[in-house]
Amino acid sequence: MAHLRPLSILCRSQLPRTVFRSKGAIRHHASIAEQRPSIQVSTRIPRSAHPKPLLQQSSSQSLPHVNCVVRARIPTISGGEMFLHLYENSMDKKEHLAIVFGDSIRSKSLDQQLDKESEMDRMIRGAYKGTLYPGRHTSDMLEDTILGDGLPPLYEDAESAPLVRIHSECYTGETAWSARCDCGEQLDEAANLMSNSEKGGIIIYLRQEGRGIGLAEKLKAYNLQDLGSDTVEANLLLNHPADGRNYDVATAMLADLGQKDIRLLTNNPEKVRAIEGPNREIVVQERVPMVPLAWKTQGGIKSVEVERYLKTKVDKMSHMLTTPIMNHLKL
Numbered sequence: 001m002a003h004l005r006p007l008s009i010l011c012r013s014q015l016p017r018t019v020f021r022s023k024g025a026i027r028h029h030a031s032i033a034e035q036r037p038s039i040q041v042s043t044r045i046p047r048s049a050h051p052k053p054l055l056q057q058s059s060s061q062s063l064p065h066v067n068c069v070v071r072a073r074i075p076t077i078s079g080g081e082m083f084l085h086l087y088e089n090s091m092d093k094k095e096h097l098a099i100v101f102g103d104s105i106r107s108k109s110l111d112q113q114l115d116k117e118s119e120m121d122r123m124i125r126g127a128y129k130g131t132l133y134p135g136r137h138t139s140d141m142l143e144d145t146i147l148g149d150g151l152p153p154l155y156e157d158a159e160s161a162p163l164v165r166i167h168s169e170c171y172t173g174e175t176a177w178s179a180r181c182d183c184g185e186q187l188d189e190a191a192n193l194m195s196n197s198e199k200g201g202i203i204i205y206l207r208q209e210g211r212g213i214g215l216a217e218k219l220k221a222y223n224l225q226d227l228g229s230d231t232v233e234a235n236l237l238l239n240h241p242a243d244g245r246n247y248d249v250a251t252a253m254l255a256d257l258g259q260k261d262i263r264l265l266t267n268n269p270e271k272v273r274a275i276e277g278p279n280r281e282i283v284v285q286e287r288v289p290m291v292p293l294a295w296k297t298q299g300g301i302k303s304v305e306v307e308r309y310l311k312t313k314v315d316k317m318s319h320m321l322t323t324p325i326m327n328h329l330k331l
């Protein structure tokens, strides 16, 4: 089996004194060593307390079909590794991803034996056990382990269930150093928590840029925000829903990865409800809050824009966050 070292991973803030230029100023991202230990708060979800839907809902009574096309090992810049799974699905043409920490979580669709498939074919698409090396010529997957029993793994308690984060694509926050949102920070934080957890974890990376409205429309929304609208108003002014996302593909991907009971990293009550799927294919046993780093450490993203963004999530999208810093900022 591939050997997974515990790692503290992938933090923009962890890169050695990474410096970004912004409006002529130099912004230092503090290294992880400079940050105070993170506060880990967990919130059990009583069945009766599941939030009512607020935003866009799935109209479908069944999940879309998903198929893991390929899986590959990704050694990371901090020394650990994860397995990137690329999926196709029957709902859209996008390549949604599952970032899997730990080598015990496997995709049923990937592990299936395909018609006339050679052992080399299997290894090339990532359907192998253990580690690839030059000269290896078998996938080491016996017939009975390829298909499995089709049942999700059983966990004795919620703590045993893996951590899951459902992330939506954000080019500006993940790649273009934007301080309008905390999306990049949340991605890093989720990876950190999962890579340091014995149970591993899964980040479902959905290609739903701009809460589903796409990058061009999100950039228009940014201009509207600079003209005085908040994030929800800007979407509505552009004739989009406040949140146009759909989580059915994510639910189907989690089921394909053998999951049933999960611990979900989020503050968004709509996500908790939606990820369970039309027939509770997935059950959120526990919600693990994502507290912005700037609210609990010296690090994290600091800007008037990100505080406004978070305030709107709390005020208009029912996010389960208390807002310690906002009172001190002139928003």
Ligand SMILES: Nc1nc2c(ncn2[C@@H]2O[C@H](COP(=O)(O)OP(=O)(O)OP(=O)(O)O)[C@@H](O)[C@H]2O)c(=O)[nH]1
Pocket (backbone or CB within 6 Å): 166, 167, 168, 169, 170, 171, 180, 181, 183, 186, 208, 209, 210, 211, 212, 213, 218, 221, 222, 231, 235, 265, 266, 267, 268, 271, 290, 313, 319
């Ligand atoms: N339309 C729009 N989308 C934005 C804006 N800022 C960030 N986003 C998008 O919001 C999405 C990120 O939301 P998530 O990180 O999943 O957050 P969430 O669902 O609100 O809740 P959490 O799980 O608690 O983080 C990404 O698709 C971003 O591109 C904005 O100003 N306008």
